[in-house]
Amino acid sequence: MRGNRAPDFFNSGATNQVTIHENSSSYQKYRILPRVLKDVSNVSTAIRLFDRDITFPLCVSPAGLQGMAHADGELATSRACAKAGVNMGVSSYANHSVEQIIAAGTEVGPIHHVMQLYSMTDREKEARIVHRAEKAGCKAIFLTADSPVLGVRFNEWRNGFMPPAGLDYPMIEKTSEQIQQQSHDDGFSSFNSASHSWAEEIPWLRSITKMEIWIKGVLTPEDVEMAIQYGCDGVVISNHGGRQLDETPATIDVLPACAKAAQGRIRIHIDGGIRSGSDIFKALALGAECCWVGRPMLWGLAVRLTLSVLWESIKS
Ligand SMILES: Cc1cc2nc3c(=O)[nH]c(=O)nc-3n(C[C@H](O)[C@H](O)[C@H](O)COP(=O)(O)O)c2cc1C
Numbered sequence: 001m002r003g004n005r006a007p008d009f010f011n012s013g014a015t016n017q018v019t020i021h022e023n024s025s026s027y028q029k030y031r032i033l034p035r036v037l038k039d040v041s042n043v044s045t046a047i048r049l050f051d052r053d054i055t056f057p058l059c060v061s062p063a064g065l066q067g068m069a070h071a072d073g074e075l076a077t078s079r080a081c082a083k084a085g086v087n088m089g090v091s092s093y094a095n096h097s098v099e100q101i102i103a104a105g106t107e108v109g110p111i112h113h114v115m116q117l118y119s120m121t122d123r124e125k126e127a128r129i130v131h132r133a134e135k136a137g138c139k140a141i142f143l144t145a146d147s148p149v150l151g152v153r154f155n156e157w158r159n160g161f162m163p164p165a166g167l168d169y170p171m172i173e174k175t176s177e178q179i180q181q182q183s184h185d186d187g188f189s190s191f192n193s194a195s196h197s198w199a200e201e202i203p204w205l206r207s208i209t210k211m212e213i214w215i216k217g218v219l220t221p222e223d224v225e226m227a228i229q230y231g232c233d234g235v236v237i238s239n240h241g242g243r244q245l246d247e248t249p250a251t252i253d254v255l256p257a258c259a260k261a262a263q264g265r266i267r268i269h270i271d272g273g274i275r276s277g278s279d280i281f282k283a284l285a286l287g288a289e290c291c292w293v294g295r296p297m298l299w300g301l302a303v304r305l306t307l308s309v310l311w312e313s314i315k316s
């Protein structure tokens, strides 16, 4: 059976949903030790990122298929990020082009974007994404390194999730019809190169772009060291929101060791399960410079769609 249950795609983790839950619940293991009699009359949550102040240390992670949550999809996300004064990651599987997404945000206010990339079997197409992103004004490539193949997602399989008709994928240069002709797994993960490696990918990327190069999906001090050796600018400590390899640790639990390994030689950001200001505080206290968030932004888009449908039905 084929189905288009968007929640199966947006909300799901991989296999038994262990990591997706642990990402959030692990924050409750950490307690905040305040120091007292400190002058807090003049404080700011702003941090500097890509040579610009953002209002607070939370940006929006790249997530594909936002057109399934709302027709404006990534355009709306970009506007919202600009309004909030934070930066945004653009997925290679966005339903709008990087040029349109940047234009939509920039109309609202100052905003920077980063382009998410997978190592692809079609290197020429991968290079076209990089060049388009750079020309459009992206500040960095976020190379997602945890997805040589797509995660095992029982919740999607159970209902035969298929991306809906009518959505385009301008960055990977596919229409929904082309995606639907392949099975869900083939349609998506066949673009990713299962034979990717540090040596194949990073020097090549470095040779084709001046943008910063970040590795998204790092969970170990060893890979932080690899990213430093390969001259990368930053890493995002991430397990893909528990959607790729299940039973990997919560990102907050591996952050201290990763930050220690970095010793200030590379930027350390984090995502996965961050849902409140105290989560952000703990991540910063444990060594991250900035946090990123995925699903809550998608839920916001989907609620806007639901409200507009409700409103139309009330009016008529
Ligand atoms: C529906 C959905 C689609 C995603 N698509 C991508 C993607 O295209 N590329 C990518 O690198 N990460 C993708 N991610 C992972 C996010 O960038 C991020 O790592 C994750 O959502 C963070 O966890 P959180 O949702 O608990 O905040 C996706 C996540 C979700 C929920």
Ligand SMILES: O=C(O)C(=O)c1ccccc1
Residues within 6 Å of the ligand: 063, 064, 065, 093, 147, 150, 188, 240, 243
């Ligand atoms: O679902 C994801 O996590 C993801 O990275 C993805 C995979 C295929 C299409 C869009 C996003």
